Amino acid sequence: MQSQVDAPARLLASESSWRRSALERVKVRIGTSAFPLRLAQEIRIEAHLGAVRLRNRLDPGMRRCARELARLRELRLHFGCGSRVLEGWINLDGWSAPGIDYVCDLRVGLPLADDSCAVIFSEHVLEHFDPQFVPRVLGELRRVLRSGGTLRIVVPDCAKFARAYASGDLTWFRTVVPDAATAGDALNDTFRNHFHRFAYDFETLAGALRQAGFREIRESAHQASALAELRIDQEVPSRIVSNLYLEARK
Numbered sequence: 001m002q003s004q005v006d007a008p009a010r011l012l013a014s015e016s017s018w019r020r021s022a023l024e025r026v027k028v029r030i031g032t033s034a035f036p037l038r039l040a041q042e043i044r045i046e047a048h049l050g051a052v053r054l055r056n057r058l059d060p061g062m063r064r065c066a067r068e069l070a071r072l073r074e075l076r077l078h079f080g081c082g083s084r085v086l087e088g089w090i091n092l093d094g095w096s097a098p099g100i101d102y103v104c105d106l107r108v109g110l111p112l113a114d115d116s117c118a119v120i121f122s123e124h125v126l127e128h129f130d131p132q133f134v135p136r137v138l139g140e141l142r143r144v145l146r147s148g149g150t151l152r153i154v155v156p157d158c159a160k161f162a163r164a165y166a167s168g169d170l171t172w173f174r175t176v177v178p179d180a181a182t183a184g185d186a187l188n189d190t191f192r193n194h195f196h197r198f199a200y201d202f203e204t205l206a207g208a209l210r211q212a213g214f215r216e217i218r219e220s221a222h223q224a225s226a227l228a229e230l231r232i233d234q235e236v237p238s239r240i241v242s243n244l245y246l247e248a249r250k
Contacts, residue, residue: 041195048095049094053104065101065102069090070113072113073116074116074118074146075089075117076090077089077119077121078091078092079092079122080092080093080122080123081097082097083097084234085099089121090117092104093106106129106137107137108136110141114144115145115147117144117146117149118149119152119227120144120151121230121232122153122154123234124155124239126153126155127155127196127197128197129198130198134198134208135208135212138211138212138214139212139213142212142214145250146250150248151209151214151248151249152225153248154233154243154244154246155244156196156200156243157202158191158200159201160242161176161187161190161191169183173186175237176190176239177189177190178238202244202246206248209248213250214248214250215248215249215250216249219244219246220246221245222243226247
């Protein structure tokens with residue numbers, strides 16, 4: 001007989017399963033209606049982030065956590081960590097996952113002091129922000145980065161996709177999106193799906209960083225940072241061939 005101690009865990013698992021099945025039922029209903037599924041997903045995301053902002057403002061525990069983070073210095077910041085939590089780093093994201101230090105809306109400010117970060121790493125995050133938020137996001141990253149500190153950003157490189165499309169290189173596209181029937185399918189999967197908002201090449205991203213006040217902006221390569229602590233790019237073959245790796249200093 002299972003212990004009564006296991007009952008809460010079983011109940012949580014049951015509730016989580018119910019939520020997932022309920023969401024799937026809603027998606028099916030919307031998918032067969034005239035209501036755009038993407039709009040429903042957008043509403044869900046904004047409702048979630050709105051709730052996160054409200055909780056961080058009102059929850060005493062979250063406010064205390066923010067104050068504690070604001071006292072720290074010489075940090076290594078993992079901006080938009082998702083489920084990839086790095087040990088020894090401050091891991092921030094808009095969605096909760098085991099090990100994340102603080103959940104916040106990354107578009108509206110960070111709970112960190114000025115000049116508190118020695119390095120910042122962000123992989124496959126910036127392309128998820130609408131262009132209207134990018135100056136604010138990059139400005140916040142510059143604010144928390146110390147003088148002489150390094151920011152490393154990794155995003156999909158639209159220049160690589162454009163070159164492959166112009167040359168008709170379907171083999172390359174299928175390295176990135178294995179089930180793509182055409183190059184157009186692969187382009188849409190990369191830059192339209194997954195809630196991507198903007199496509200960057202080096203010149204476009206470097207220009208945005210310069211406007212935010214960064215300097216010494218240079219293109220890098222996979223695991224090729226001058227700093228050993230920033231050689232932490234994910235080993236995902238489909239991304240390695242299609243990524244733009246860029247570093248900038250404050």
